[in-house]
Amino acid sequence: QVRLVESGGGLVQAGDSLRLSCAPSRPTYNRYAMGWFRQAPGKEREFVATISWSGGGTYYTDSVKGRFTISRDNAKNTVYLQMNSLKPEDTAVYYCASTTLYGSRLDHDYAYWGQGTQVTVSS
Numbered sequence: 001q002v003r004l005v006e007s008g009g010g011l012v013q014a015g016d017s018l019r020l021s022c023a024p025s026r027p028t029y030n031r032y033a034m035g036w037f038r039q040a041p042g043k044e045r046e047f048v049a050t051i052s053w054s055g056g057g058t059y060y061t062d063s064v065k066g067r068f069t070i071s072r073d074n075a076k077n078t079v080y081l082q083m084n085s086l087k088p089e090d091t092a093v094y095y096c097a098s099t100t101l102y103g104s105r106l107d108h109d110y111a112y113w114g115q116g117t118q119v120t121v122s123s
Contacts, residue, residue: 002028002112004096009117012086016121020081022096022114027077033102034072034079035110038092038119045095047105049081059103063089086121093118 003025012018022034035050049060049070058070069082079096094117097110104110 002026002098004098004112004114006094006096006114006117009094009119011120011122014087014121014123016086017082017084018086018119020083020094020096020117020119022079022081023077024112030098032098032100032112033104034070035097035099035104036070036079036081037095037097037107037110038090039095039116040089040092043092045107047107048094050099050103050105051079052102057102059105061105083119086119088121088123091119091121 004022006022008020031053033052036048037045038048039045047061051058051070055072067085072079096114098112099110101109
C-alpha cells in the first residue's frame with residue numbers, strides 16, 4: 001500500500017510563506033489526482049485544493065484562492081502547496097491525499113493519505 005509523506009510545515013508569522021511537499025513512500029505509476037486538506041484544532045477536516053494528474057486542472061477553496069497554489073512534478077512524484085500571505089486562520093494540520101476522482105472536494109473520495117504536517121501562523 002502506498003503511503004504519502006508530507007513535509008514543509010512549520011511556525012511562521014502572518015504574511016509569510018511556506019511550501020508544503022507530498023511524495024509517495026515508493027514510486028507509483030498510477031495516474032492519481034491529488035488534493036490537500038487541512039484540519040484546525042476543534043474543527044472538521046476541510047478541502048483546500050486539488051490538482052489533476054496532468055497538472056492542467058486545479059480547484060481551490062474560496063478562502064485560499066489567490067494565496068495558495070497547488071502544483072505537481074510527476075517526474076519527481078511530488079505535489080506541492082505554495083502558501084503565501086499566510087493568516088492565523090490557516091493554522092492547521094495539512095494532509096495530502098490521492099484520488100481517482102479529479103475535482104472532488106470530499107475526503108471520502110480520497111483513498112490514500114499522509115500523516116499530516118503542522119502549519120502554525122502567529123499573528
